[in-house]
Amino acid sequence: MGELRYIAVNEIEDKKINIFGRLGKVRQPLPLLFNGSAVEVRINGSELWIDVETDSDFHEPWVAYELNGAMMGRQMLLPGRHRICLFRNMDPGTCKTVRFFRELQAMSEDDRCKVLVHGFELNGDFQEVTKLSRRIEFIGDSITSGEGSYGAVTDTDWLAMYMSASVNYATMTAKELQADYHILSQGGWGVYCGWDNDPRHNIPKVYEKVCGLVTGPLATELGMDEPYDFSSWQPDAIVVNLGTNDITAFSQPPIVNPEDGLTYKQRVNADGSLNREDELKVENAIVAFLKMLRKNSPKAHIAWCYGMLGSYLNLTITEAIAEYRKETGDNNVSFFQLPNTTMETFGAHMHPGKKSHENCTAALVHYLREKMNWF
Incomplete structure (x- = not known):
């Protein structure tokens, strides 16, 4: 496959992304405000990374991600900007569905706690996702x-x-x-x-x-x-x-x-x-x-x-x-x-x-x- 290219969340067509959880007016970067708040994409290609920004005082946010519906990773993120690999070296010809989500509840006791999704790096293309009625x-x-x-x-x-x-x-x-x-x-x-x-x-x-x-x-x-x-x-x-x-x-x-x-x-x-x-x-x-x-x-x-x-x-x-x-x-x-x-x-x-x-x-x-x- 080709070189990785960066695509911001707001550059992805609506039919090619699912967003779970409440949202206000801010959509870029995309805030994951509650536990279960998530972004889901479906792509071909062999490699996918996500660009996430987090902050916290005491309660560090935890995030997780699924690949084709199966749980693949769960981790704590310290304050800063993070480039997380969601998969690589996979068959570029098959489509993969990835859901990245916030594990931690909205924190009433930590006003700095946040999880913001800026975008993705990939060497494939976004495909249409299944819209849930x-x-x-x-x-x-x-x-x-x-x-x-x-x-x-x-x-x-x-x-x-x-x-x-x-x-x-x-x-x-x-x-x-x-x-x-x-x-x-x-x-x-x-x-x-x-x-x-x-x-x-x-x-x-x-x-x-x-x-x-x-x-x-x-x-x-x-x-x-x-x-x-x-x-x-x-x-x-x-x-x-x-x-x-x-x-x-x-x-x-x-x-x-x-x-x-x-x-x-x-x-x-x-x-x-x-x-x-x-x-x-x-x-x-x-x-x-x-x-x-x-x-x-x-x-x-x-x-x-x-x-x-x-x-x-x-x-x-x-x-x-x-x-x-x-x-x-x-x-x-x-x-x-x-x-x-x-x-x-x-x-x-x-x-x-x-x-x-x-x-x-x-x-x-x-x-x-x-x-x-x-x-």
Whole structure:
């Protein structure tokens, strides 16, 4: 084959590139904002390199790539510009499909963390990619961020290397259903509050921005703090997997919110049951979030999926869904019980491991096939 030539991302025809994940106005270089955010190309030729720029403070971004649907590499990237070989010395006459993606969630605790794809070097030509007509949006917490999907059960450090999109029920479900997807998730966050009772850590407050999880100069530069254009990508199904941190908050000590100076605590009664006043805070947050989702995605089926780390909030969630249906008359919303993680299927940091994500994928794929008539 001939010499390598450089092609920027924005020079690739739309029919010859797939981009996964939310985007704002900035497209060159292409920001991969969330775990699972990816760029996919199909080329002939014998060699392909990708030009990536990264930065971070403490949580170094991890990336990975697949070749013809098979996982081929996963690595941490230190701050700087990187030229990564995706394949070489392959048969130039055959077409290869490569998907390069961000493993690490958007980092609310590291405003410098970024992954930008500038372009590719190749000695072949870009070919048309398969465009996926089905669309699924996944919204969640550390489970949807793939925390614990890599690492040993004995590993308890909270580090970027244990999070992933490659071993993750969201991306695996999308792949099985041949669907395009978006992921918006953040470890420790809930629908009402974070695991530690922090009321600032709820997904609904950031949902309507491009990537409201990140603040500071980088967010402004990449347009992450701007309103997201929902008309640019409408999902057929929305999978919400929130509640695990909301129930955890009931067993955690109070927290003082530095923004208003008030103390927050989700309480339990003397018999161990949830304080009804505080449980209603969660229910009301669910109802409000469902209304927000419906406003922005009028036709999508919304499936609230829960249970990979216990089902303690089942009744609260189903009561909220019933109240939402009563208030709005919208019955295009459902609840689905996910398979629980067992001692045999845990991963690192007492989170679902690979087998748990596989079990969840199998159940969710079956459910969505039936619900969406995707056969």
